[in-house]
Amino acid sequence: MASNPKQEREARARLRAYQARQRVHERRISRRARDNWIAAIALVIILVLAVGAQIFFFSGGPGTPAPTPSASATPTPTPQAGENIGDVPPAELAEGRTWTGTLTLNDVALGVELDGAAAPQAVSSTISLAESGFYDGVSCHRLTDGGFYVLQCGDPSGDGTGGPGYSYGPIEAAPADNVYPAGTIAMARSGGNGYSMGSQFFIVYDDTTIGADAAGGYTVLGHVTSGLDELKKQITDAGVEGGASDGAPAVPTTITGFTLQ
Numbered sequence: 001m002a003s004n005p006k007q008e009r010e011a012r013a014r015l016r017a018y019q020a021r022q023r024v025h026e027r028r029i030s031r032r033a034r035d036n037w038i039a040a041i042a043l044v045i046i047l048v049l050a051v052g053a054q055i056f057f058f059s060g061g062p063g064t065p066a067p068t069p070s071a072s073a074t075p076t077p078t079p080q081a082g083e084n085i086g087d088v089p090p091a092e093l094a095e096g097r098t099w100t101g102t103l104t105l106n107d108v109a110l111g112v113e114l115d116g117a118a119a120p121q122a123v124s125s126t127i128s129l130a131e132s133g134f135y136d137g138v139s140c141h142r143l144t145d146g147g148f149y150v151l152q153c154g155d156p157s158g159d160g161t162g163g164p165g166y167s168y169g170p171i172e173a174a175p176a177d178n179v180y181p182a183g184t185i186a187m188a189r190s191g192g193n194g195y196s197m198g199s200q201f202f203i204v205y206d207d208t209t210i211g212a213d214a215a216g217g218y219t220v221l222g223h224v225t226s227g228l229d230e231l232k233k234q235i236t237d238a239g240v241e242g243g244a245s246d247g248a249p250a251v252p253t254t255i256t257g258f259t260l261q
Contacts, residue, residue, distance in 0.1 A: 083195055086166025093124035099222075101130075101260035105140060105153070105253050108234050110203075111226035112185060114260065119172035122187050122197065122221040129154075129164060129199055130258040138199075140253035143236060146245025149206035151236055152188055153255055154199040163198030170194050174217025180204045183224040189215075205236045 094116030103110045116123040129135055140153035141160060155162040171194040180186060184204040190196035194215035201221070205228060210218060224231075238250040 082169070084166070084168045085195075086164075088121075088166045088168040089124045089128040091120040091124050093127055094120040096120060099123065099127065099260045100225075102257065103224075103255070104257035105151075105231065105235065105255060106251075107256070108230050109227055109257075110224050110231060112222055112260075113225055114185070114222035115173065115220075119219055119221045121168055121170070122172055122219045125164075125168060125197070125199075126201070126221060127260055130260050134164060134199065135255045135258045138255045140235075140255070141248060142202075142246070143240050143249040144246045145236070145239055147208075148210065149182075149208045149236075150202040150204050151231075151249065151253070152200060152202040153253070154188075154201050156199070160200075163200065167196050167198050169197060171216045171219050173220045174212070175220065178209050178211055178217060180208050180210055180218070180220070181223075182206050182208075183228050184220055185222045185224065187219040187221060189218065191215075203231070205232055 094114075096117045099114040099116055101112055101114075103112050114123045114126060134156075135154060138154060138156050139158045140151050141155055141158050142150075142152040144150050144152075152160075156164075171189075182204055186202055186204070187197045188200040188202050192214040197219060203224065235249060235251045235253050240246060241248045241250045
């Protein structure tokens with residue numbers, strides 16, 4: 001059969017078109033695979049950054065929503081596990097006895113008892129700070145209500161980074177079962193470091209289980225004896241600013257008095 005140049009040209013054109021479509025298809029597959037890898041890598045980076053941010057944000061307080069003290073208002077070296085830093089009040093100041101007094105937040109007067117026998121170092125520090133007027137006008141900068149029910153106070157910086165210019169330990173009187181009943185007053189600290197306590201403390205306003213970390217639990221220095229219902233009514237029941245479960249109280253809260261005897 002004689003060849004037909006026109007048919008041959010058309011056949012070659014069809015072949016070239018087919019090959020071009022194949023190349024386009026292959027490039028699309030390659031680009032899609034590359035894009036999928038890039039997206040997967042980006043997702044992993046985002047997850048790592050998110051987890052890292054949570055660890056950073058929650059590394060300093062009770063359990064997962066951790067109250068975080070305590071770099072100090074006056075620059076001090078970073079506290080190391082196992083050692084006090086700065087001019088820490090002597091534990092003997094607590095006299096091994098129960099101290100009673102009033103902690104006033106806004107206009108809510110809370111009756112309190114601090115156990116100088118069970119937590120002498122924490123109670124001594126708190127007595128010293130209260131008597132010096134350190135706490136006057138200091139805010140309660142953090143409220144949690146997402147399974148943990150704590151109001152954190154005592155940071156002169158107002159953002160969770162401040163303290164009295166010293167840090168101390170050890171952890172005292174932490175509950176063995178990790179249960180902190182409503183009314184518990186406990187010290188905030190950095191995650192994994194039992195010698196990072198300063199001026200920040202938290203009030204548990206509803207029964208809360210707070211898991212221990214590598215350093216242990218959280219120093220319980222005392223409890224609220226009266227006024228907790230009013231605290232809930234006037235402050236904590238309003239929740240967190242913006243409707244979150246962890247952040248600044250919706251009702252701005254300030255320590256307006258702290259007396260002990």
